[in-house]
Amino acid sequence: MKLSALATMSGFTLPGDRDGNVTGFAIDHRKVAPGTVFGAFPGARVNGEDFIPAAIEAGAVAIVARAEAMVAGVAHFADAEPRRAFARLAQGFYQPVPETLVAVTGTNGKTSTVELTRQLWRMAGLRAASIGTLGVTTSDESVSTGLTSPDIVTFLSNMTGLAREGVTHVAFEASSHGLSQFRSEGPRVAAAAFTNLSRDHLDYHATMEDYFAAKMRLFDEVVANDGTAVVWADDAWSGKAVAHAEARGLKLFTVGERGTDLKLVSRAPTLLGQTLVVEHAGQQVKIEVPLIGAYQAANALVAAGLVLATGGDAKQTFDAMKRLQTVRGRLERAAVSSRGAPIYVDYAHTPDALEAAIAALRPHVSGRLIVVFGAGGDRDQGKRPQMGRVACRNADTVIVTDDNPRGEDPAAIRAMVLAGCVEGAMEIGDRRDAIGAAIAEAGGGDIVLVAGKGHEQGQVVGSGAHARVLPFDDVTVAREMSGAQAIPLGDH
Ligand SMILES: CC(=O)N[C@H]1[C@@H](OP(=O)(O)OP(=O)(O)OC[C@H]2O[C@@H](n3ccc(=O)[nH]c3=O)[C@H](O)[C@@H]2O)O[C@H](CO)[C@@H](O)[C@@H]1O[C@H](C)C(=O)N[C@@H](C)C(=O)N[C@H](CCC(=O)O)C(=O)O
Ligand SMILES: Nc1ncnc2c1ncn2[C@@H]1O[C@H](COP(=O)(O)OP(=O)(O)OP(=O)(O)O)[C@@H](O)[C@H]1O
Numbered sequence: 001m002k003l004s005a006l007a008t009m010s011g012f013t014l015p016g017d018r019d020g021n022v023t024g025f026a027i028d029h030r031k032v033a034p035g036t037v038f039g040a041f042p043g044a045r046v047n048g049e050d051f052i053p054a055a056i057e058a059g060a061v062a063i064v065a066r067a068e069a070m071v072a073g074v075a076h077f078a079d080a081e082p083r084r085a086f087a088r089l090a091q092g093f094y095q096p097v098p099e100t101l102v103a104v105t106g107t108n109g110k111t112s113t114v115e116l117t118r119q120l121w122r123m124a125g126l127r128a129a130s131i132g133t134l135g136v137t138t139s140d141e142s143v144s145t146g147l148t149s150p151d152i153v154t155f156l157s158n159m160t161g162l163a164r165e166g167v168t169h170v171a172f173e174a175s176s177h178g179l180s181q182f183r184s185e186g187p188r189v190a191a192a193a194f195t196n197l198s199r200d201h202l203d204y205h206a207t208m209e210d211y212f213a214a215k216m217r218l219f220d221e222v223v224a225n226d227g228t229a230v231v232w233a234d235d236a237w238s239g240k241a242v243a244h245a246e247a248r249g250l251k252l253f254t255v256g257e258r259g260t261d262l263k264l265v266s267r268a269p270t271l272l273g274q275t276l277v278v279e280h281a282g283q284q285v286k287i288e289v290p291l292i293g294a295y296q297a298a299n300a301l302v303a304a305g306l307v308l309a310t311g312g313d314a315k316q317t318f319d320a321m322k323r324l325q326t327v328r329g330r331l332e333r334a335a336v337s338s339r340g341a342p343i344y345v346d347y348a349h350t351p352d353a354l355e356a357a358i359a360a361l362r363p364h365v366s367g368r369l370i371v372v373f374g375a376g377g378d379r380d381q382g383k384r385p386q387m388g389r390v391a392c393r394n395a396d397t398v399i400v401t402d403d404n405p406r407g408e409d410p411a412a413i414r415a416m417v418l419a420g421c422v423e424g425a426m427e428i429g430d431r432r433d434a435i436g437a438a439i440a441e442a443g444g445g446d447i448v449l450v451a452g453k454g455h456e457q458g459q460v461v462g463s464g465a466h467a468r469v470l471p472f473d474d475v476t477v478a479r480e481m482s483g484a485q486a487i488p489l490g491d492h
């Protein structure tokens with residue numbers, strides 16, 4: 001494809017008269033080949049503009065960068081927001097794309113919601129995929145990308161790849177990092193959902209307002225002008241999210257007890273799931289969901305909202321909800337101990353999520369709820385004592401352990417978590433030992449919750465050049481430990 005044609009198609013005028021054939025796009029100069037358009041962005045670690053000469057040397061046909069960047073010999077698409085301009089230009093190249101895209105933002109519930117949306121679409125007979133923390137998932141496979149919101153080139157090439165495979169419907173997660181770095185732009189997004197907002201990532205965003213504003217780029221700019229905003233209505237930030245949708249003139253679809261389009265009338269736990277009564281289009285409908293916990297009901301309803309907002313049939317969708325399957329690492333029942341205690345693995349890694357996961361299990365416990373968790377290193381430190389407080393207030397026995405210490409001293413992270421635990425907690429740094437101790441402690445009627453890592457396959461220790469990922473999977477360890485002879489708590 002000619003650079004001049006691509007520029008015109010995306011609403012740019014070719015700077016100068018240096019045309020050429022475009023063969024691809026890259027934001028990392030090491031991936032530049034002859035004919036690549038290189039996006040040079042100032043980043044958190046380095047300035048991509050420093051690699052422009054090397055990119056040109058490697059055959060770049062054009063550079064997208066700020067006006068002040070030095071570009072010699074090839075076309076320079078200058079823009080004050082080069083990441084956005086790059087996405088606009090690249091979108092013309094990465095064609096075709098699936099016809100129906102939806103996006104989900106919020107602190108918790110993005111992965112669950114996109115995955116449940118994919119399942120509902122699939123049950124309606126559609127070729128569907130989800131993209132997010134679990135990777136790119138289709139009914140055949142799941143391929144990891146390493147990030148919740150992959151970089152823009154990976155995002156767009158995945159979209160084209162999926163469209164070529166015949167996938168027509170894609171639900172993707174839009175993280176606040178991804179939104180503020182324009183990682184998921186270009187193709188038309190028909191509907192966008194907001195799940196909730198609570199403390200996380202305050203190492204990256206200065207305040208909660210900044211964090212919310214980053215998420216709201218989804219409603220303000222990313223979703224199509226004639227698109228729909230699906231809003232979980234029962235969160236403290238829901239009203240503000242609705243205001244963003246209204247200011248943009250989007251169609252609104254609210255979900256939850258305070259929702260009007262899919263109103264949650266009642267929710268009653270059953271042995272391995274729950275019964276929901278919802279009101280939709282003036283009618284009350286009873287829906288059986290085979291997932292436990294208020295939070296999973298919320299995500300399943302938001303997923304249904306996205307399906308309805310993009311033309312899904314209401315009766316068929318509500319009916320399919322009874323066949324939803326557990327999302328990997330989200331209240332996943334990993335094993336049952338030899339003494340009969342179920343062991344659940346959950347990805348709760350924020351105070352709010354930990355509270356939600358404990359609340360989800362509480363109706364199913366007749367004895368004690370034993371929680372094992374830690375907090376990640378090189379991430380928001382302020383959430384640590386809050387996670388300790390929530391766990392110690394709401395669980396009966398708490399074991400604080402390690403969860404990806406990265407570049408920090410694991411004992412110092414545990415101490416910050418324990419500082420929130422006025423009620424007292426055990427401390428067992430080694431995660432395998434901690435899980436083993438919890439399982440050994442649990443009797444019939446008790447439940448063990450192993451929180452923080454969910455689907456993760458490794459424990460990240462060290463940072464930069466010293467970073468190592470030690471293989472670790474909570475589900476596997478829970479299974480091993482429920483069979484093995486574990487050491488009771490008192491012996492630690
Ligand atoms: C803080 C952050 O979000 N960093 C991400 C961001 O990096 P950056 O743009 O700041 O990049 P940089 O390393 O400073 O480099 C600047 C530019 O120079 C380029 N470069 C760099 C080196 C080189 O030799 N040549 C070169 O061209 C880079 O490709 C980049 O375009 O863009 C990179 C490429 O897409 C990401 O890999 C990187 O993710 C880092 C590894 C990361 O840990 N990100 C986490 C915090 C993250 O994004 N998490 C979110 C939220 C998860 C959640 O939902 O909770 C996610 O969406 O996964
Ligand atoms: N709607 C919700 N409300 C409160 N907590 C939730 C909700 N959905 C999920 N959680 C909690 O958050 C954890 C992570 O859920 P999920 O992976 O779906 O969220 P996410 O937004 O994709 O997270 P991440 O930002 O890490 O990608 C769950 O394991 C659960 O503990």
Ligand SMILES: N[C@H](CCC[C@H](N)C(=O)O)C(=O)O
Pocket residue numbers: 148349375376377379403404452453456
């Ligand atoms: N997307 C989140 C995941 C956190 C998962 C938890 N296991 C941790 O390492 O803190 C992050 O990168 O902050």
Ligand SMILES: [Mg+2]
Pocket residue numbers: 110111112132133134148173
């Ligand atoms: Mg996620």
